Amino acid sequence: MxxxxxxxxxxxxxxxxxxxxxxxxxxxxxxxxxxxxxxxxxxxxxxxxxxxxxxxxxxxxxxxxxxxxxxxxxxxxxxxxxxxxxxxxxxxxxxxxxxxxxxxxxPLMPHFAWQPICAHAEGDEHLRLRGAVTGAMSTIDPRGIRRYINRATQHLVNKFCEDGRADLVGQFAEHLPMAVLCEILGMPEEYGDKLVQAARDCLKGSETALVSHAYVMDVLGRLAVRRRAQPEEDFTSHLITHPAALTDDEVREHLRVVLLAAYEATTNLLANVLRLVLTDPGFRAQLKGGQMTVPEAVEQSLWDEPPFxxxxxxxxxxxxxxxxxxxxxxxxxxxxxxxxxxxxxxxxxxxxxxxxxxxxxAFSGGPHECPGQDIGRAIADVGVDALLTRVPDIQLACEERELRWHESISNRHLVELPVRFAPKPPQEVVLRPGAKQVPGQRPGSARTAAPQPQPAAAEPAVSVAEPATTPEPARRPGLFRRILRWWRIG
The missing domain is CATH 3.30.43.20 (Uridine Diphospho-n-acetylenolpyruvylglucosamine Reductase; domain 2)
Structure with a gap:
């Protein structure tokens, strides 16, 4: 052309x-x-x-x-x-x-460059690569991830609740998805400001995008090496040990797809839903009055301001x-x-x-439908609900016209979302390591996607009033087993 x-x-x-x-x-x-x-x-x-x-x-x-x-x-x-x-x-x-x-x-080379991933494959090769990812995802439990999202939200809110002011982009929307994804992949120790900033920069088409991309790939490469040498009960280990026998490059590139695509989409989704709640009085009134649920608010945002x-x-x-x-x-x-x-x-x-x-x-369609849509919805549903429950009097701390956006060819996202509220005391939250996933994978998962679970609406978020220190069984039947059955890889 x-x-x-x-x-x-x-x-x-x-x-x-x-x-x-x-x-x-x-x-x-x-x-x-x-x-x-x-x-x-x-x-x-x-x-x-x-x-x-x-x-x-x-x-x-x-x-x-x-x-x-x-x-x-x-x-x-x-x-x-x-x-x-x-x-x-x-x-x-x-x-x-x-x-x-x-x-x-x-500047767009991270988008252009071919990688050995299911998103660039067709036919039997697409089925092989997709099957490895969905097989690893079939070991994940949605209730566990929703509990983790709730706890991670409380942990983040505790960092600013006493101040009475916050930036819900830099202090919340950019951090919650990364904390959850690092837990899913089996690298919670890597979660931090540096990874958050690099992941955001990768897809901007900026002059530093290639350097940021190299940093993210180094983190994922080291994770893949560790898990190939010593598998554990996490997504990365199941991806590596799947019968499809992914190469080191294939493992690393699929980890990149999972991390970057789901992170960027969910960060933008969180910020967009919160902006809608804070700037549209009628929208917020419907939420408070029960005429609208948070999942419905999320769908409206996906129409008006899609993450990509x-x-x-x-x-x-x-x-x-x-x-x-x-x-x-x-x-x-x-x-x-x-x-x-x-x-x-x-x-x-x-x-x-x-x-x-x-x-x-918002999540495309066909064989390559966005892989992160349902986990993104879960993070947005639980995160927004838990945040608004903790600080119900939250208000925008500037005029709506003062909000600034960063726009690139791939997405448009808020630079910051300043808010104010009456200072609140922190809550005791125990962010314990996630429960291990169910060992093993379903027969035939190398060629077929995992079965679809019940819709997210049937799975209520853990209430903020639930004591964070409530004892729990030492081992559940998997932290994330079912939610990522929803996560269709393409």
Missing amino acids: TPETHSPTGTDDPELGPPPGCPAHGLGPGGLRRLYGPEAEDLGAVYEKLRAEHGTVAPALLHDDVPIWVVLGHSENMHMVSTPSQYCKDNRLWRPMREGEIRPDH STVFAYFAKQDTELGGQRIRKGDGLLLGIAPGNVDPRVRPDLKANMQGNRAHL
Whole structure:
């Protein structure tokens, strides 16, 4: 795919470019809009301009003016992710990558680079890799993880409750998911500010993204070496010992997928739900009055402010057509989650209540549906409920218009969420090491996904009033066994 492929004139003739002084001179080669730089400070506005100019599938440019299609329509996105005969995620098919047009230090290289993971695989190889991950996940218990999320929330709230002020991004939303994921992977000792900051930076496309990515991979590489030498009852050990016999590279890369994708999505989800509660009086009143549950609030947020704006990327396996555009073999297409969620054909009224509707694109769909969606929902459900119970008088400590965002091609997240409340005394919380998972894996798990459990709503969160020091059995039937059966890997 080239910029000329996308050119409205269908040619690269410079004589047919915009005349001097035309606003189009702020665009890139071929008159295409850039998804980075000064021209893209508000990507939501850029997507709407692309929709008005090109329809549901639009040409655009990534960093270094690398051409890409942006899929803006809801049904077009769903068709793309659900038609593996036409589109796949093996980026070795992507023409700019295949022809060496992308520099090794490209800011989006963590997204571009091929890895031996199920998200980039097809057919039997996809089944083998996916089966290893879902097999490891089949040993995990949802009630245990919800208890751990509740305790981790209390621990974080204790750090700021006496101050009467806090930043719910830097002191809460960025830390709760990492604490939970480190416990799941079997590396609670690695949880800390440095890992949190590196994980956030990896997906920003910043100048330091590659350094941050290298740090995260070093942490996961050391974990994999330890667990291969001495397996324990955690996700990483079960992944390593699965009959699919993953290589060291495959283990490390799948740990990266689990950690980074689930962490970034859940951090953004937590911050977005809390912002909605703090800035929309009607929304908060419904929560307090019982007309809305926290899980319903989470679904509304997933429509309005999905954790990932776009996902890079799908690739055309053959010449085809999508949204009236001619897509050529080797073209790359961005999964347009945020623009697809506001497709006027699906949401003619953006203020309409979407709380009971899970048809949003926040977690993609098809064979590569987002792996972290259900554990992310559990962290958001329990974390938000427990936080609001501890500090029910919490209020935004600035004007809503003063809130700042960091926006990249992959996501838009709050920089901070300052709040105030009446100071509260800390509660006694014992963050004991998680109970061990159930040994062994189900026969045949190398080829099939784990069975689906009951919905999260059927599993109430542990009340904040539950004494944190209540004695518990020395060994439960697994800390996380069932919740990650929900976690569909793709």
